[in-house]
Amino acid sequence: MEKIRTIIIDDESLARDLVKSYLSEMDQVEILGEYSDGFQGLKAINDLQPDLIFLDVQMPKLNGFELLELLDKPCNIIFTTAYNEYAIKAFEHNAVDYLLKPFSQERFADSIAKAIFRLKNQTEDSNVIENLKEYEDKNVEDLNRIVVKSRNKIDIIPVNNIRYFEAQDDYVMIYTHDGHHLKQKTMKYFETHLNPKEFCRIHRSYLIRIEEISKLEPYEKDGWILVLKTGEKLKVSKNGYKLLKQQLGF
Structure with missing residues (x-):
């Protein structure tokens, strides 16, 4: 050998x-x-x-x-x-x-x-x-940063710089104040490993930082749209609405 x-x-x-x-x-x-x-x-x-x-x-x-x-x-x-x-x-x-x-x-x-x-x-x-x-x-404590590799570049993203996450098939798009990054992880992973006092799963496709919320607007029958401080609009599921009510206390 x-x-x-x-x-x-x-x-x-x-x-x-x-x-x-x-x-x-x-x-x-x-x-x-x-x-x-x-x-x-x-x-x-x-x-x-x-x-x-x-x-x-x-x-x-x-x-x-x-x-x-x-x-x-x-x-x-x-x-x-x-x-x-x-x-x-x-x-x-x-x-x-x-x-x-x-x-x-x-x-x-x-x-x-x-x-x-x-x-x-x-x-x-x-x-x-x-x-x-x-x-x-399964065992990591609350995340305080996320490492993303794209081509020959590695970015270390502080969690406090993240605005929201969007599910994209087997990947998650991470939207920050500086841009966006694609990560091969599940939404469940981030939902489990982020502080629930800071983030909320408003939809199967969206996990948002609570302090980024500007307002909630009614959408069609019994539906809601979440408006972020940037003006972006994201759909809210029924379960997501319940979670928002619990976390925001309205």
């Missing part, structure tokens, strides 16, 4: 040094590079196509899960993190392994053995990325 080509993505230099130190005693692994933030790491993954990635979860600029969401194809990941609230057992069913800092050399060697077995036997799960994304979707 050829050497396992790997990269290390972690914002802590001591953590990267520890992984490099452990790997220095393993002839079967070749380190292609180390990176201190998610943006650098994402570029390296796309450019170098490593066999294995050591990935931290909590990082500035772009965290591990946001990076994961931007990958074009599945890959083998060993998570290295100081946080245990990401349900270690759940991740071990998807990623190659999950190392909780500080981890021993023996524990690290076990992870490498798992990676070698997967690569040798070609047992890589093609659903690794999707499964991890799904797990993150």
Whole structure:
């Protein structure tokens, strides 16, 4: 078997040094590079196509899960993190392994053995990325930003800059004060992960920021149209109207 080509993505230099130190005693692994933030790491993954990635979860600029969401194809990941609230057992069913800092050399060697077995036997799960994304979707706290990739550009959108969301088949169009962005997510995902005090699902196609509302206007028989501060008009379903009444107290 050829050497396992790997990269290390972690914002802590001591953590990267520890992984490099452990790997220095393993002839079967070749380190292609180390990176201190998610943006650098994402570029390296796309450019170098490593066999294995050591990935931290909590990082500035772009965290591990946001990076994961931007990958074009599945890959083998060993998570290295100081946080245990990401349900270690759940991740071990998807990623190659999950190392909780500080981890021993023996524990690290076990992870490498798992990676070698997967690569040798070609047992890589093609659903690794999707499964991890799904797990993150179910367990993430309220969103405070959204990462969107379009062509060669990555935008990080603060939630407080979003006016409303519109469903478009398997995608969602995100309308901000600066423009709009297309994201491959479901409306249910955003409805579940946004603060219900700030956003309301007024229709199966629309999720709006409450403070963007200007007024409600009657539409046909027993129907309503929501007018935003920009003058845009969006349909309101019967259930959406009930939710608005509850949240606005009218």
